[in-house]
Amino acid sequence: MTAPFGRMLTAMITPFGSDGGVDHGTAWELARHLVDTGSDGIVVGGTTGESPTLSEDEKVALFRGVVEAVGKRAMVVAGTGTYDTAESIHLTRRAVETGVDGVMAVTPYYSRPSQQGLYEHFSAIADASDVPVLLYNIPSRTGRLIEVDTLARLSAHPRIVAVKDAVGDLSFTTRTLLTCSEGFAVYSGDDVLTLPIMAVGGAGIVSVAAHLAGEQIKAMVDAAVAGDWEEARRLHLGLTPLFTALFVEPNPTPVKAALDAMWRPVGRPRLPLVAASEETVGAVKEALAAARAL
Numbered sequence: 001m002t003a004p005f006g007r008m009l010t011a012m013i014t015p016f017g018s019d020g021g022v023d024h025g026t027a028w029e030l031a032r033h034l035v036d037t038g039s040d041g042i043v044v045g046g047t048t049g050e051s052p053t054l055s056e057d058e059k060v061a062l063f064r065g066v067v068e069a070v071g072k073r074a075m076v077v078a079g080t081g082t083y084d085t086a087e088s089i090h091l092t093r094r095a096v097e098t099g100v101d102g103v104m105a106v107t108p109y110y111s112r113p114s115q116q117g118l119y120e121h122f123s124a125i126a127d128a129s130d131v132p133v134l135l136y137n138i139p140s141r142t143g144r145l146i147e148v149d150t151l152a153r154l155s156a157h158p159r160i161v162a163v164k165d166a167v168g169d170l171s172f173t174t175r176t177l178l179t180c181s182e183g184f185a186v187y188s189g190d191d192v193l194t195l196p197i198m199a200v201g202g203a204g205i206v207s208v209a210a211h212l213a214g215e216q217i218k219a220m221v222d223a224a225v226a227g228d229w230e231e232a233r234r235l236h237l238g239l240t241p242l243f244t245a246l247f248v249e250p251n252p253t254p255v256k257a258a259l260d261a262m263w264r265p266v267g268r269p270r271l272p273l274v275a276a277s278e279e280t281v282g283a284v285k286e287a288l289a290a291a292r293a294l
Contacts, residue, residue: 002183004132004161005075005102006040007204007221009187010211011048013252013259014062016267022058024065026266030211031069033263038218039210042066043104043134045079047141048208048252053270056091064098077134081105085121089128096129104134104164109142115150126159133159138166138189148175155180164189164206170196177201191217191243195236198224209242211255212262212284213291238294241287248283249276258284 012034015026031042044066045051045059054062063078070076078095080103082088092103105125113121126133135154139145145167146154154160165173166189173193176186177200185203188194194205198221210217220235246254250273257276259266262285268275 001198001201001203001225002185003040003203004185005077005134005187007225008039008210008214008218009041009043009075009077009204009206010034010039010214011043011046011206011208012066013211013256013266014045014049014054015265016270018267020267020270022054022062023267024061026264027062028065028069029264030259030266031066034210034214035070035074037210037214039074039214040204041075041077041101042070043077043079043206044100046104046106046136046206047079047138048255049079050252050270050273051079056094059091060094060098063095063100067099075101077102077104079104079106079136081108081125081136083108083111085124088121088125092125092128096131100131102132102134102161103129104136106136107138107142107144107146109144112144115147118144118146119150119153122154122160123157126157129159131159132161133157134187135160135163136166136189137163140166140168148172148179151176152179152181155184161185162187162203165197165202166190168193170200173197173202174200191246192240195220195224195232198232199229208251208255209239209246212246212258212288213239213242216291216294219294235294239291242284242291245280245283245287249280254280254284257281258288261285262288
């Protein structure tokens with residue numbers, strides 16, 4: 001189970017101030033908090049970071065701020081993929097200038113390219129810099145699946161080293177692990193599938209729930225790596241209600257509301273997302289209390 005970006009990464013939210021602008025001070029503090037509670041790496045400017053609503057300059061400033069906040073204590077992976085290959089290459093090069101350790105490239109959304117188009121898109125991004133690339137396979141959001149054969153072709157590229165698998169199909173994940181180049185890492189992109197994916201050879205998790213229960217998720221991942229499946233299963237079952245509660249409304253609205261209530265203000269999400277309901281926040285609080293008692 002190679003883990004080029006660490007075992008537990010957190011897909012960090014983007015804090016906003018009362019004026020709707022990026023709150024860089026809180027982002028700096030949150031990045032350090034995530035490392036203090038177990039994160040080996042931080043993904044900045046991804047889905048959970050509300051990347052579709054961030055400008056290029058906002059993203060680059062966030063990349064730079066998180067790199068400065070965590071130093072060498074954790075890896076920083078910048079979300080630079082878009083539906084435009086040229087734009088993705090441009091943002092990747094700007095991200096590398098900030099000192100990030102790698103980039104994450106999501107499947108191009110809306111345009112729904114062919115598998116050959118996907119192969120050329122991701123290859124072009126990987127060719128644009130010297131940092132490792134984490135692919136992000138999430139067909140529920142993008143409308144296009146990176147098929148196993150395409151992943152296998154991409155895994156032969158020396159800088160395409162891993163995929164964040166949010167396909168939600170363990171048989172697909174298993175075929176990915178069987179087919180891709182040796183050393184190509186598969187990270188769970190869904191908290192509730194972390195342990196099942198690690199059981200078949202996955203590297204770890206790019207987590208949302210680690211904002212709130214990083215220590216417990218880290219303990220589960222470490223138990224799986226150590227082969228202590230009984231302990232890993234105990235933690236997985238205890239954490240599952242939290243994993244479920246954080247996705248009853250579109251991510252990242254529940255986790256931002258929970259951080260507001262139990263950590264410090266991180267601001268409302270930007271439209272078209274809206275704040276989570278009181279019922280959702282209550283469910284997260286209840287599940288989190290149980291998770292922290294594990």
